[in-house]
Amino acid sequence: MVLLRNLGLSSLTPSVLELFAAQGILTAEDFVAHELHKVSAAAGQRSESSEFKEAVAELLSYLENRQGGWCNGFELSQKEVRYLPLGCESIDNLLRGGMQEGTITELVGVSSTGKTQMCMQAAAHAAYKLRCSVIYIDTCGAFSAQRIAHMLGGMLGSLVQVEEQRDGLTLAMKSIQRRAYFDIFSVLAFLQDLHTTLQACAEHSSLRLLIIDSISSVISPVLGGNHSQGHALMISVGQILKKLATTYKLAVLITNHTVAGDGGQPKPALGGSWKSVPHTRLMLSHDSSNDVYTISSLKHTSLSCTKQAAFRVGRAGLDSVVGARRISE
Ligand SMILES: Nc1ncnc2c1ncn2[C@@H]1O[C@H](COP(=O)(O)OP(=O)(O)OP(=O)(O)O)[C@@H](O)[C@H]1O
Structure with a gap:
């Protein structure tokens, strides 16, 4: 709860604050919850009405800057939704085009279910096919430049000239920036620095994909036990990731491990918060009997939880498995 008088806005003079208080508005949350036209009508009958209007305008612009802007339904419907494909047909079809920019996509799975392979595939495809920059935060040492090079090799195969292939590979590899951090403090510090950097030069940045493999490796160790700040740190990471995704329209891809849920079934780690x-x-x-990996949606804004896609992990990256079993359309 932020008290209006603590916001430090010049237009919130004692008389204006008194006017707000008369309407039961003491905090920024109260202001948002009240119907503005009713508050303005009440203020219009007072001598300070112009002062009041100025305060409302400043307050709205303050909140807009902090909250990332207000949008009505019409404006939202006009906004173009952009997707960042992974370059594996079955997965991109499942996701209606790929990872949605401006959002966070989380891959959940037990060990060896293809999370890291999917991250590297997404990085290679974004860097080569979409010609954009990628930041890859590796928290468990699973990133392999050689593996990325193999994946790129598969994508470059269509280029006839050897020099063209070499230049394409070099350019794409240079577009993927890998950072190795093994604790939550370093990850948080890096994300905050990234936010500051993008704030200064977002329009010149070609960054479209931010990957963290894995987020749970750095959060789990600080949850519970002697770490009283662990939960707050986790929330801070979540907040900065959301801010980066929405403000700079990044596709954020993170991985999470699993814990045993009801009946021993694996469920995403890190809990309800x-x-x-x-x-x-x-x-x-992963089905080891036929070496097929299956991906299904646990949470999606517009996708049924019953849809699935299948793929195989090959030398040159992820290959679609066509005709995979679908529980229901
Ligand atoms: N070059 C390759 N060719 C074919 N299969 C590969 C190749 N590299 C890795 N794999 C397979 O991909 C599978 C998935 O590995 P991956 O590292 O993506 O799992 P993960 O879900 O990230 O596991 P963890 O949670 O332990 O990190 C492995 O079982 C491995 O057999």
């Missing part, structure tokens, strides 16, 4: 952070949650599994 983290659940609201990713906009999309995808569960991965």
